[in-house]
Amino acid sequence: MTKKVLLFALSILWAAAAQAKGGINIYDYPREVPKIGLYHPSGQEVYLRDFKGDFVLVMFWSRYCAPCIRELDEVNEFVKKTRDNGIRLILVSPQNEWKSISEQRTLLKKYGAPDVEFYLDTKGALAAAFGIFSSPHTVLINRAGEEIGRIRGTAEWDDDDLIEYIYKIKAENG
Numbered sequence: 001m002t003k004k005v006l007l008f009a010l011s012i013l014w015a016a017a018a019q020a021k022g023g024i025n026i027y028d029y030p031r032e033v034p035k036i037g038l039y040h041p042s043g044q045e046v047y048l049r050d051f052k053g054d055f056v057l058v059m060f061w062s063r064y065c066a067p068c069i070r071e072l073d074e075v076n077e078f079v080k081k082t083r084d085n086g087i088r089l090i091l092v093s094p095q096n097e098w099k100s101i102s103e104q105r106t107l108l109k110k111y112g113a114p115d116v117e118f119y120l121d122t123k124g125a126l127a128a129a130f131g132i133f134s135s136p137h138t139v140l141i142n143r144a145g146e147e148i149g150r151i152r153g154t155a156e157w158d159d160d161d162l163i164e165y166i167y168k169i170k171a172e173n174g
Contacts, residue, residue: 023151026169030146033139034129038092038119041101046119048126049145055170056141057089057151060127063097063107065135067154073112077158080115086143087170088117092127095120140169148173 037045048058059075061068079089091108098104104118121127130139130147138151149169156162 023153023155024140024149024165024169025152026140026149026173027147030142030144030148030173033141033145033147034126036126036129038121038126039095040119041105048141051088051090051141052145053143054088055086055143057087057166058092058139058141059089060092060121060130060132060135060137060139062093062135063104068136069111071136071154071157072108072116074157076113076115078163079113079117081158081163082166083115085167087166091116091118092121093118094124094127095122096124140173142170142173 033048035047035049037047040046048056063069075089075091082089091113093104098120104120105114108114108116108118127133127137130137132139134152136154138155139147140149140151142148
């Protein structure tokens with residue numbers, strides 16, 4: 001009986017710690033990222049390896065995802081607080097959700113995220129290659145261009161504790 005109570009208590013503490021850190025799952029070993037292109041608003045095709053040298057958070061989102069829309073203003077605050085410190089957050093959405101780049105830019109501005117970089121995923125190919133089929137879903141990529149972890153679901157992006165934890169992950173994982 002005491003073992004069950006102890007295990008239950010430890011599981012609650014573990015869940016609370018994960019929640020306190022924004023539900024971030026860091027892998028034991030880095031993983032290679034898919035070699036599938038994204039499209040910059042300029043129309044230029046880019047690859048995640050093109051971001052080598054930066055610590056990148058790639059947030060897969062959808063305009064039809066209510067939690068994604070609700071957190072856009074917090075994401076914008078995160079970007080403003082971290083962009084000069086070697087952390088880059090980019091939004092990636094399916095290309096077929098947009099009539100134009102202007103439409104996406106307008107929506108981001110309307111929901112408080114005018115400062116966030118955004119890219120288009122043709123036919124959702126990059127999301128599928130990562131095994132991502134729900135939004136929001138954030139992939140953490142170290143400066144060597146390797147996936148080191150994920151955040152499934154929403155996070156409190158403008159929370160100073162979360163930002164400090166992201167800096168710690170960056171320091172420990174390059």
